[in-house]
Amino acid sequence: MAHGHPHRASSGVDEEVEVAGPARTALLVSLGLAAVATVAGLIGWWPSGDASEVESAQFAAEGVTFPSGEVREVGEPCPLQEAPPEGCGLLTVRVEDRTVDVMAPPEVFSAGIAPGDSVELQKVPGADGDEPTYSYFATDRDSTLLWLLVLFLVVVLAIARWRGLFAVIGLAFGATVVWWFLLPALLEGASGVGVALTGASAIMFVVLYMTHGLSLRTSTALAGTLVGIVITGVLGVIAVSGARLTGISDDTGGLLRAYGGGLDFPSLLGCALVIAGLGVLNDVTITQASAVWELRAASPEASRWEVYAGAMRIGRDHIASTIYTIVFAYVGTALLVLMLLSIYDRSILDLRSTEHLAEEIVRTLVTSIGLVLAVPITTAVGALVAAPSRPAGSDL
Known part of the structure; x- marks a missing residue:
């Protein structure tokens, strides 16, 4: 046949x-x-x-904000296994219109934080007109993340060219499916x-x-x-x-x-x-x-x-x-x-x-x-x- x-x-x-x-x-x-x-x-x-x-969860209490500031001075880290001396573990940060001292955990100092670095603080408004209080929340890593992302895109596009571009677009689509479909559906x-x-x-x-x-x-x-x-x-x-x-x-x-x-x-x-x-x-x-x-x-x-x-x-x-x-x-x-x-x-x-x-x-x-x-x-x-x-x- x-x-x-x-x-x-x-x-x-x-x-x-x-x-x-x-x-x-x-x-x-x-x-x-x-x-x-x-x-x-x-x-x-x-x-x-x-x-x-899942109940809707608020990340922080009402009125709490997270302003960014610049580290001006770095104190001595607090020792892990000893009674910490007074004044250790402090970062002096210029934030908004003031300079404040905030406590930071020892691992932040071990990571090499230095004057000029940007940090994110947690700002709690004061009650009855009192001054707000600040505490360390995170180190601002946007600059490092940005240049890594740019380098990634440059390397992919330079070597893989159009196929690399389509792969990046596909990656973005995959992230969209995960964020807008998979996670909400699971929740x-x-x-x-x-x-x-x-x-x-x-x-x-x-x-x-x-x-x-x-x-x-x-x-x-x-x-x-x-x-x-x-x-x-x-x-x-x-x-x-x-x-x-x-x-x-x-x-x-x-x-x-x-x-x-x-x-x-x-x-x-x-x-x-x-x-x-x-x-x-x-x-x-x-x-x-x-x-x-x-x-x-x-x-x-x-x-x-x-x-x-x-x-x-x-x-x-x-x-x-x-x-x-x-x-x-x-x-x-x-x-x-x-x-x-x-x-x-x-x-x-x-x-x-x-x-x-x-x-x-x-x-x-x-x-x-x-x-x-x-x-x-x-x-x-x-x-x-x-x-x-x-x-x-x-x-x-």
Whole structure:
């Protein structure tokens, strides 16, 4: 029976790769259904703003303001393990129309605060016409954050050019989804994993196509990413429930519980697992899809199995390096916690079931499993879509 001629992808190396019609149709239909489910999730869980499970919390008492001032003099820091001498730990700050002395914690001095630095103070108005009181609140770090942001944008745009620009725009879109959809929906008591899957899917649809272009190669990476997200979400629910994790492992969780006792914290942890693995997952799937297309372009007559096997050799190396990335990223963010655990009179293995450590072990293993499984899935989809070349004149 004769079949239609294969179709080709749209740009770059994609133009050199023949595409199998049935595989392409199945891929696009699956992504279409995923898009419909994503839109349905956005509509169903879109926050109304009226039924938050968390009470509105005022950051400071009424009338309290946070003016910025310039440090004029830096005193001696107070010793940590001794009775502090009188007058230690003071910063002299010029703020508004006056000069005030404020106490600052020792770590502020250890960080190297110096005259000329800008600090943010907390100003409490005085009662019955009394003078306001000032206290140290934070060091103003805007200048450092600004030049780092500018350097980041310059480096990305100079090296990645238009693709880098689209990646930055995609990053801004992802932040918008998190801030305006994911967080408010969670605060209204929506399903943590459901909201995470919906938000992650919406982000990936926009970010991948915006950054890498509309092509079947990008669609293959998107399909692998979505499957990896689902695997991570399902495993997260099972692991959190099986380990009886509470989802509250630090003071931040306890404070949030104080404001919103109706929140489902294990469900929030499941949401965090999905979001935590999103960036790395996207990285490996786009790499695998690109590997399949490059191998197919270089060997147009190779069998699907040969292309799959070649791409998987690349994928295995990528898996190994990415797992290192996940683990060491955790070590870097939790360095102080690990240092504290290391000085206890129990080994870290004895403490593995504590809430904080068990939560991070589950987070690392669940995201790694989703990542590893996404590699062969993405590679298989790509090998099916990127068909071998057929002899000229063949209708088979």
